Amino acid sequence: QTVVTQEPSLTVSPGGTVTLTCASGTGAVTSASFLNWFQQKPGQAPRPLIWSATNRHTWTPARFSGSLLGGNAALTLSGVLPEDEADYYCLLHDGATWVFGGGTKLTVL
Amino acid sequence: EEQLAESGGGLVKPGGSLRLSCVTSGFSFRNAWMSWVRQTPGKGLQWVARIKTQSDGYTTEYAPFVKGRFTISRDDSENTVYLQMNSLKSDDTGVYYCSTSFDYWGQGTLVTVSS
Numbered sequence: 001q002t003v004v005t006q007e008p009s010l011t012v013s014p015g016g017t018v019t020l021t022c023a024s025g026t027g028a029v030t031s032a033s034f035l036n037w038f039q040q041k042p043g044q045a046p047r048p049l050i051w052s053a054t055n056r057h058t059w060t061p062a063r064f065s066g067s068l069l070g071g072n073a074a075l076t077l078s079g080v081l082p083e084d085e086a087d088y089y090c091l092l093h094d095g096a097t098w099v100f101g102g103g104t105k106l107t108v109l
Numbered sequence: 110e111e112q113l114a115e116s117g118g119g120l121v122k123p124g125g126s127l128r129l130s131c132v133t134s135g136f137s138f139r140n141a142w143m144s145w146v147r148q149t150p151g152k153g154l155q156w157v158a159r160i161k162t163q164s165d166g167y168t169t170e171y172a173p174f175v176k177g178r179f180t181i182s183r184d185d186s187e188n189t190v191y192l193q194m195n196s197l198k199s200d201d202t203g204v205y206y207c208s209t210s211f212d213y214w215g216q217g218t219l220v221t222v223s224s
Contacts, residue, residue: 001172036211038154038211045206045215045217046146046154046206046214047214048212048214057212089153089154091156097156097171097172097173098156098159098172100155100156102153103153103154
């Protein structure tokens with residue numbers, strides 16, 4: 001099964017900007033239609049943030065943006081708030097099945 | 110408001126079976142593709158299975174690590190999706206979530222496979 005790689009952990013200061021990436025082991029992430037981002041806080045279900053690589057859900061704050069960047073998918077948080085501290089997961093379809101990345105633990109410090 | 114509520118988790122011995130249910134409301138269930146996703150201590154989030162709608166032939170898809178052991182099904186009259194899990198292994202231990210096409214999620218039900 002495809003391995004999807006994310007940074008294990010990142011730290012950002014409040015008010016700062018950080019970019020999380022999602023790389024597919026089978027090559028460039030090219031199908032924007034099958035790329036989603038989620039936020040998960042302890043004890044909670046994953047919360048969808050971005051669908052089809054770049055589209056925010058109605059509940060997703062504008063400080064979250066998704067893109068395809070250099071063959072990878074990326075999630076950028078601008079003007080980070082303390083409440084953005086969480087785990088972030090990407091999900092992509094590899095042509096056969098859906099595969100989650102290992103997640104990025106974002107610390108706001 | 111879209112709501113999904115899983116049930117049926119619990120403690121089961123290796124080789125045993127469990128049937129999970131996910132009752133939904135607040136959206137057109139019969140028009141929704143439904144998935145099960147799990148979160149395990151060892152592997153993190155994993156997509157498990159998906160079932161499409163009647164108009165899509167109730168097509169099912171499975172992750173390779175559950176194929177042949179798990180079966181996803183749905184009852185459109187009850188707005189409910191099921192996951193029948195057989196031949197359970199310790200690696201199947203985790204929280205199981207049901208979801209629409211990853212837009213709406215339940216709160217999960219815990220499955221523990223242990224002797």
